[in-house]
Amino acid sequence: MGRIKAIVIKEFFHILRDPRSLTLVFIIPLVMIFILGYSISYDLNRVDAAVIDLSQSRLSKQLVRAFAANRIFVVHTRVQSQANVLSLTAAEDLLRRGKIKEIIVIPADFSRRLAADMQADIGLIIDGSDVNVANLVYQYDERIILDFIAAMKGVGQLLKLGTKVYFNPEARSQFFFIPGLVAVILLMISAMLTSLSIARERETGSIALLFISPLQSREIIVGKTIPYIVVALLDGALILLFARFWFGIPLRGSLAVLLFFALLYILAGLALGILISTTAPTQRVAMLATLLSTLLPSFLLSGFIFPLDSLSPILRAISYAVPATYFLRIIRGVILKGAALRHFLFEGFMLIALSLFLLAAATAKFNKQRRAAQ
Amino acid sequence: MKLLYLIKKELIEIVRQKELLFLMFVGPIIQIIVLGYVISTDIRHVPVGIVNLSKGQTAVRVIERVRRSPLFNVRLESDRNEDYLYLLKKGEVKAVLIFRDALDKKRSVLKYPEVQILMDGIDSNTSMIAAGYFNGIIKNYILNDMEKLGQGLPIAGKAMFRFNPQLRNINYMGPGIVAFLLTIITIFLTSASLVREKEQQTLDTLLMSPLSTLEIYVGKALPAVLIGLVDMVIGLLVIVLWFGIPFRGNIAILFLAALVYLAAILSYALLISVLSATTQQAMFFAWFSLMIFLLMSGFFTPVDNIPPTLRLLADINPLRYLIKIIREIFLKGNGIVYFWKDLLALAGISFTLVTISLLNFKRFISK
Numbered sequence: 001m002g003r004i005k006a007i008v009i010k011e012f013f014h015i016l017r018d019p020r021s022l023t024l025v026f027i028i029p030l031v032m033i034f035i036l037g038y039s040i041s042y043d044l045n046r047v048d049a050a051v052i053d054l055s056q057s058r059l060s061k062q063l064v065r066a067f068a069a070n071r072i073f074v075v076h077t078r079v080q081s082q083a084n085v086l087s088l089t090a091a092e093d094l095l096r097r098g099k100i101k102e103i104i105v106i107p108a109d110f111s112r113r114l115a116a117d118m119q120a121d122i123g124l125i126i127d128g129s130d131v132n133v134a135n136l137v138y139q140y141d142e143r144i145i146l147d148f149i150a151a152m153k154g155v156g157q158l159l160k161l162g163t164k165v166y167f168n169p170e171a172r173s174q175f176f177f178i179p180g181l182v183a184v185i186l187l188m189i190s191a192m193l194t195s196l197s198i199a200r201e202r203e204t205g206s207i208a209l210l211f212i213s214p215l216q217s218r219e220i221i222v223g224k225t226i227p228y229i230v231v232a233l234l235d236g237a238l239i240l241l242f243a244r245f246w247f248g249i250p251l252r253g254s255l256a257v258l259l260f261f262a263l264l265y266i267l268a269g270l271a272l273g274i275l276i277s278t279t280a281p282t283q284r285v286a287m288l289a290t291l292l293s294t295l296l297p298s299f300l301l302s303g304f305i306f307p308l309d310s311l312s313p314i315l316r317a318i319s320y321a322v323p324a325t326y327f328l329r330i331i332r333g334v335i336l337k338g339a340a341l342r343h344f345l346f347e348g349f350m351l352i353a354l355s356l357f358l359l360a361a362a363t364a365k366f367n368k369q370r371r372a373a374q
Numbered sequence: 375m376k377l378l379y380l381i382k383k384e385l386i387e388i389v390r391q392k393e394l395l396f397l398m399f400v401g402p403i404i405q406i407i408v409l410g411y412v413i414s415t416d417i418r419h420v421p422v423g424i425v426n427l428s429k430g431q432t433a434v435r436v437i438e439r440v441r442r443s444p445l446f447n448v449r450l451e452s453d454r455n456e457d458y459l460y461l462l463k464k465g466e467v468k469a470v471l472i473f474r475d476a477l478d479k480k481r482s483v484l485k486y487p488e489v490q491i492l493m494d495g496i497d498s499n500t501s502m503i504a505a506g507y508f509n510g511i512i513k514n515y516i517l518n519d520m521e522k523l524g525q526g527l528p529i530a531g532k533a534m535f536r537f538n539p540q541l542r543n544i545n546y547m548g549p550g551i552v553a554f555l556l557t558i559i560t561i562f563l564t565s566a567s568l569v570r571e572k573e574q575q576t577l578d579t580l581l582m583s584p585l586s587t588l589e590i591y592v593g594k595a596l597p598a599v600l601i602g603l604v605d606m607v608i609g610l611l612v613i614v615l616w617f618g619i620p621f622r623g624n625i626a627i628l629f630l631a632a633l634v635y636l637a638a639i640l641s642y643a644l645l646i647s648v649l650s651a652t653t654q655q656a657m658f659f660a661w662f663s664l665m666i667f668l669l670m671s672g673f674f675t676p677v678d679n680i681p682p683t684l685r686l687l688a689d690i691n692p693l694r695y696l697i698k699i700i701r702e703i704f705l706k707g708n709g710i711v712y713f714w715k716d717l718l719a720l721a722g723i724s725f726t727l728v729t730i731s732l733l734n735f736k737r738f739i740s741k
């Protein structure tokens with residue numbers, strides 16, 4: 001124990017000797033959450049649509065008005081000043097330029113067909129490049145048309161469909177994104193903190209001193225991790241408090257539970273960093289490896305942006321190796337739903353297992369290098 | 375020609391490390407393939423719970439359709455009035471569908487049951503899409519019903535999706551991933567390069583060489599340009615050949631845009647390298663910039679949603695323009711007339727960054 005303490009103290013000196021890095025560790029996450037918390041959202045606030053009304057009848061004008069009355073639709077009927085009716089080619093060009101998201105075409109026989117009790121079709125030409133937006137636009141279209149039919153027939157609603165949203169009643173995407181960002185940032189910062197520690201010693205050659213020290217490899221690895229637990233946990237607490245008080249993300253569960261799991265999660269991140277550091281020959285390799293192994297997987301394979309239930313079995317298996325998968329579930333559950341410790345026994349167990357595995361792998365790797373050097 | 379030696383030295387330093395080579399050329403392929411599959415999965419198997427309080431046959435038939443649909447994964451079914459909220463809270467289901475018999479003043483029971491959807495609003499995107507699927511099922515049911523009675527819906531919206539007719543998500547996200555991997559690799563290679571020479575005190579050797587400041591600057595940036603371009607070719611091949619994303623535009627313009635972009639990103643990375651005292655500092659600066667570049671570029675979420683006060687940050691984000699251009703070229707097959715403004719903005723940012731970075735570099739060298 002005393003020997004581990006010695007290496008912990010030495011490592012603390014390393015951290016304190018570079019106060020600028022330490023400041024960055026605390027400031028960068030806050031600035032990031034501040035900027036990104038406001039900037040990333042999926043909400044569809046405005047749909048620009050061009051309407052080509054070839055029918056120009058009472059009913060078609062009513063339909064156009066129904067679209068215009070919707071909160072998010074901005075309807076353009078006259079773009080070229082000289083022409084009364086917007087031509088299809090001009091509208092297609094606007095679509096290509098990204099000025100509008102859809103073109104609504106009402107055919108000339110629209111009201112004639114309706115009067116004859118036949119089905120009248122409306123053309124909806126939607127910009128499909130952003131799939132998410134295209135789907136939402138189409139859903140809005142359908143709803144507006146169904147409401148219009150109901151009003152036309154005077155039947156009220158065809159069917160009563162009530163939707164109630166829980167945990168995030170205003171459907172603010174900040175509630176979804178900010179806890180996710182906290183998870184990604186916490187993992188990345190933990191992994192980065194330790195990722196250079198051994199690679200740096202290797203680059204400067206001081207690793208030879210570590211090799212010949214009486215310490216066991218296990219003790220070196222653990223001793224190099226402990227100081228960063230303190231740093232990362234302080235950082236994590238700061239980030240959580242910032243999300244709570246600046247963005248008003250409610251904390252419905254217990255802070256102690258959240259910090260407990262944050263500790264396990266940080267440990268997994270630090271262990272990943274240590275493993276990278278023992279494997280990488282230079283700091284440059286360590287940096288690149290840390291980024292590649294944490295950034296996109298934490299966003300895309302953790303359930304942050306794409307729900308895990310939809311993934312194929314192989315990808316789901318990979319997601320079990322991504323620490324963010326577990327913490328994301330925990331942080332969303334505790335913060336937004338007020339879930340308790342006992343809900344996340346599996347997640348907690350997996351985080352511990354991952355950390356132990358990574359630390360063991362790092363120790364084995366370090367041991368091998370040590371023996372090769374001697 | 376002296377410059378060639380420096381470039382050669384930098385390249386040797388990179389090639390010497392097989393781990394680095396792996397990360398630069400094999401890593402991106404693996405990432406694009408794995409992430410490509412993640413991105414191309416549509417949202418399906420949404421876990422839902424069903425509570426049926428209706429006595430009619432309609433509800434039974436609609437529920438049968440939900441059960442058979444691959445879009446939903448029915449985890450729980452019940453016909454009792456229970457605590458629905460508990461199911462949501464446990465996180466086992468994303469939505470609970472409740473069917474009740476609706477009453478009419480004239481008739482005792484309406485033909486169609488009243489349906490209520492209780493959604494977990496945290497992942498609002500998935501919930502919205504799931505609700506959309508469910509609406510679709512109900513609408514189709516009613517439509518079938520009406521057709522049996524010999525009447526269709528009087529008005530039908532026929533949708534057509536331009537530029538991406540099958541609404542494949544990978545067509546939209548794939549090119550973006552290539553742009554982003556290009557950014558990660560070049561920014562990290564370069565931001566660490568000068569700092570390392572500072573840390574190892576080999577910088578003096580470099581400064582005593584007959585190379586001019588400009589030559590040193592270019593010599594540090596050019597290898598990364600080469601690597602970036604190779605990575606981009608690999609990435610483009612993977613998304614076109616493996617994922618079958620159609621390429622409709624002009625490849626020369628795409629590479630022109632990439633070169634302008636690389637000038638911006640590499641001069642920025644060299645600026646980081648000049649301003650950082652240790653590799654760790656360089657890493658934190660590069661990481662911070664990367665996250666901001668990525669998340670304010672329109673890669674995941676629309677740029678239009680950024681509030682006006684922070685808009686300036688998005689406007690000076692070079693990745694934003696590259697992603698816009700690469701999507702224009704890939705998805706729409708647009709020519710330069712459609713995005714010359716974006717290319718011009720990118721060139722402007724690039725020029726400014728190169729100037730600032732070069733001035734700082736000169737000041738640093740002369741010290």
